[in-house]
Structure formats: C-alpha cells, structure tokens
Amino acid sequence: MSDDRIDDDLPPHDPGATFATFATTPSTHPPRILILYGSLREKSFSRYLGEECGRVLTRFGAEVRTFDPRGLPVFDRSSFDLPKVRELRGLTEWSEAHVWVSPEQHGSMTAAFKNQIDWIPLTDGAVRPTQGRTLAVLQVSGGSQSFNAVNQLRVLGRWMRMYTIPNQSSVPKAFEQFDASGRMKPSSFRDRVVDVMEELFRFTLLLRDNVEILNTRYSEEKERRTHGALKPALGVAPK
Numbered sequence: 001m002s003d004d005r006i007d008d009d010l011p012p013h014d015p016g017a018t019f020a021t022f023a024t025t026p027s028t029h030p031p032r033i034l035i036l037y038g039s040l041r042e043k044s045f046s047r048y049l050g051e052e053c054g055r056v057l058t059r060f061g062a063e064v065r066t067f068d069p070r071g072l073p074v075f076d077r078s079s080f081d082l083p084k085v086r087e088l089r090g091l092t093e094w095s096e097a098h099v100w101v102s103p104e105q106h107g108s109m110t111a112a113f114k115n116q117i118d119w120i121p122l123t124d125g126a127v128r129p130t131q132g133r134t135l136a137v138l139q140v141s142g143g144s145q146s147f148n149a150v151n152q153l154r155v156l157g158r159w160m161r162m163y164t165i166p167n168q169s170s171v172p173k174a175f176e177q178f179d180a181s182g183r184m185k186p187s188s189f190r191d192r193v194v195d196v197m198e199e200l201f202r203f204t205l206l207l208r209d210n211v212e213i214l215n216t217r218y219s220e221e222k223e224r225r226t227h228g229a230l231k232p233a234l235g236v237a238p239k
C-alpha cells in the first residue's frame, strides 16, 4: 500500500499564486549574449557565423561578447587560474544567453568546442555560470546539410541546465556562404540565422528575470533542508 505522507512536503502550486511570483517589471538593460565557436584556425567559418550572429544581435539591441578559444588549454581539472580559463568563466557568469556554433567534424562537434564547455563548472560555490541562460545552437559543415553537431549541442545545453530555443541553424558547404571579409552572403541560410537570433533575443527577454524561480528544484530544496547545502558538483574550481 502506498503512503500518501510522502507528498506532505510538496510545495503549493496554486496557478495564480505561482504566476504571481514571476517578475512583473522587466529589466531594460541590453540582453547580455556570449558567443562561443569551435575552431582555432585563422579562416574559420564557425567564427564567421558566430560573428554574423553577433552583428544581428547587436542590431536587435543586445550587448554581445565573443570568446576567442585560442590559447585555452585542454581541460585538465586543475589549471583554473590561467587567464584564458578565468576569462571564459567570467564571460559566462556575465551572460544571460549563449550562442554556440560548432563545425561538424567526423559527424560530431569539435574538440575545440567541447573543451570550452568542459572548462565551465555547473556550480562554482553559489554561482551557476550557465544555469538558466537561454541558448541557440548552430553548426557549419563542409558537406551537405546535417544536424549531428546541433543535436549534440542540444544535449550539452541540457547538461549545462540551459534553455535551448526550438529553432536552430545548420549551414552546409560553409565555404560557399561567406564573402572574402567573412560576411555571410544573402541566402535562405542567412534568413534562417536571423530567425534563430530573433527567437533567442525574445526568449532571453522573456526568461531572464525569472531564472531564479524557474530553476528552483524540489529535490535541491529538500537536500538543502536535510544537509544545509547542496553536495558539491564535479568540475568545481578549488577556492
């Protein structure tokens, strides 16, 4: 026989009362958006695509910063004090949304892309540098259109507790899509990129003031009540 007392500590969720906990006065500062791309080479189409996203978002009114992954060491769980590692962690703490652009290599995201995410801890003391951020995922390919990298980026976004928007972009034969200065040529692919950035911008405005409420978890509150704190997560920088 089941014991209904297990439900005694469930928080109340009267729809009206729960809705009333959401922010009513929206923030007005420009959405803070971090762009990550996954290539170290000089002429990089994933960087060009990231920069194109940045230009579009800036036109929409966002404040955009892009992380240059060159010089970031391979994740070793110990070099937390290196300037590039600190820069990446600082940028993600600053951000309210991310744009992730990875090339597809051997049917997957690049090591250069994954390495950046590996350096970002899920929790760092009370700070959760990615949790609750909105996320747009994009990929570039040398071949025909495929979705292997964006599918993996979605899984990674879930792992980092981010809100990945439904729309996404996959740019095939990327070497044909950019001009000599790195600007994306007009095409249905570019229109799609604008669609994705528009969606990211709107979702960020919708969610950013309510991240704390949306991220409160019953199981974690219970753990805090029982143990006084959450158990430390893996990948946390030593203090």
Ligand SMILES: Cc1cc2nc3c(=O)[nH]c(=O)nc-3n(C[C@H](O)[C@H](O)[C@H](O)COP(=O)(O)O)c2cc1C
Pocket: 038, 039, 040, 041, 043, 044, 045, 046, 047, 103, 104, 105, 106, 107, 108, 140, 141, 142, 143, 144, 146, 174, 175
């Ligand atoms: C080792 C290697 C593997 C690749 N594998 C794929 C692949 O599986 N599918 C594909 O469409 N393109 C593949 N490409 C092409 C890259 O996606 C393409 O060159 C892309 O522009 C690289 O990103 P970047 O310009 O930002 O450096 C591969 C390229 C390299 C060097």
